[in-house]
Amino acid sequence: xxxxxxxxxxxxxxxxxxxxxxxxxxxxxxxxxxxxxxxxxxxxxxxxxxxxxxxxxxxxxxxxxxxxxx
Numbered sequence: 001x002x003x004x005x006x007x008x009x010x011x012x013x014x015x016x017x018x019x020x021x022x023x024x025x026x027x028x029x030x031x032x033x034x035x036x037x038x039x040x041x042x043x044x045x046x047x048x049x050x051x052x053x054x055x056x057x058x059x060x061x062x063x064x065x066x067x068x069x070x
Contacts, residue, residue, distance in 0.1 A: 013024070047057045 013021075016024075047060065051057045051060060
């Protein structure tokens with residue numbers, strides 16, 4: 001069933017014209033840019049900024065996961 005599903009998309013992509021392929025390419029490019037911008041703006045690497053060693057990072061993560069919220 002999964003193989004049929006994949007073949008459906010492969011055959012569909014083969015049968016669309018050049019304009020459709022260009023539009024799909026533009027769509028994937030826009031999605032890639034969107035996720036890169038989202039990563040940079042909204043998900044900074046706080047552990048690398050605040051802690052110097054892997055041991056300090058690990059201790060912080062363990063502490064955050066194991067402490068109860070009051």
